[in-house]
Amino acid sequence: MSDQLPVDYQPPIAPISHRNSAVDKLTIALQNWTDSIPQEKVYLHMDKPHYAPGDTIWFKGYLTMGSRHELSAISGAVYVDLLNDSDVLIKALKLPVGNGMLAGNFILDANLPSASYHIRAYTKWMLNAGQDYFFNRVFNLGEPGTIKSKSQLSFQQTDVQFFPESGCLVNGIASKVGFKAVNVNGIGTAVSGNVIDNDNNVVAVINTLHAGMGSFFMKPLPGKTYTAVVKFADSTTKK
Structure with a gap:
């Protein structure tokens, strides 16, 4: 054999x-x-x-x-x-x-x-x-x-919060992250943008679905840092 x-x-x-x-x-x-x-x-x-x-x-x-x-x-x-x-x-x-x-x-x-x-x-x-x-x-x-004009202040008026599904993100595990964008009157507002890592690679896309709310999946990796680049309706952006 x-x-x-x-x-x-x-x-x-x-x-x-x-x-x-x-x-x-x-x-x-x-x-x-x-x-x-x-x-x-x-x-x-x-x-x-x-x-x-x-x-x-x-x-x-x-x-x-x-x-x-x-x-x-x-x-x-x-x-x-x-x-x-x-x-x-x-x-x-x-x-x-x-x-x-x-x-x-x-x-x-x-x-x-x-x-x-x-x-x-x-x-x-x-x-x-x-x-x-x-x-x-x-x-x-x-x-x-x-x-300043309203358009210049719009990025200060909208509060964007992120909510990992389990309460926090864990390196190496893909997780769902919810987000909500609320204007100064407490009303949900549409935003878009990306989540990028410290090498400027896009790791997730941000788009509101309803009442300023939405979600995306991302997998954080050791040694990486992440930034949300959010774009508002008047084309201003905020990191």
Whole structure:
């Protein structure tokens, strides 16, 4: 009997269930971790896209948790900060949360200089994940006639958030990522664009399907960083 293997010989392949068992275990462990330590997110809707000195900024918001973005009952208060373009704190609020909802306002001093400002919102629970998870909204402050045109400000008025299906992305595993684009009035708005890696390769396409919402699949790889390049209806873009 010959010891040589046939030319068309193929080694036996482990059943798919065996090959996927390690991935399944990792996915289950990740989901259990996400469920046991849910991530909170804060969203604020401001009454105007830009303001003048002496104006009052009125805003309302909601606090969600987990990959399904359900209203959160973890935190009883949300901290909201008003900062200038050098990240210097100007005013701070601690607002109670009821049924995942909150509301508040900032009275702008009449002597504030015309410049770019931003509002930051977070909970103490969110501090565990770092400032990348904080809410941030940029706006311009200026006297009437000095504020930039609506087309120039549109990229500041739309908030785009990304939501990995399991709560976070894992290197080497393709995951579904949902996204939502909301304008300053809290209404979903159409956006498009791409997700690119640090070598400028397109790894996913962004296109809203309904009410500013959509999704895409991507597989993050070790050593890579990713950026969303989002295009708005007036052809302005934001990274």
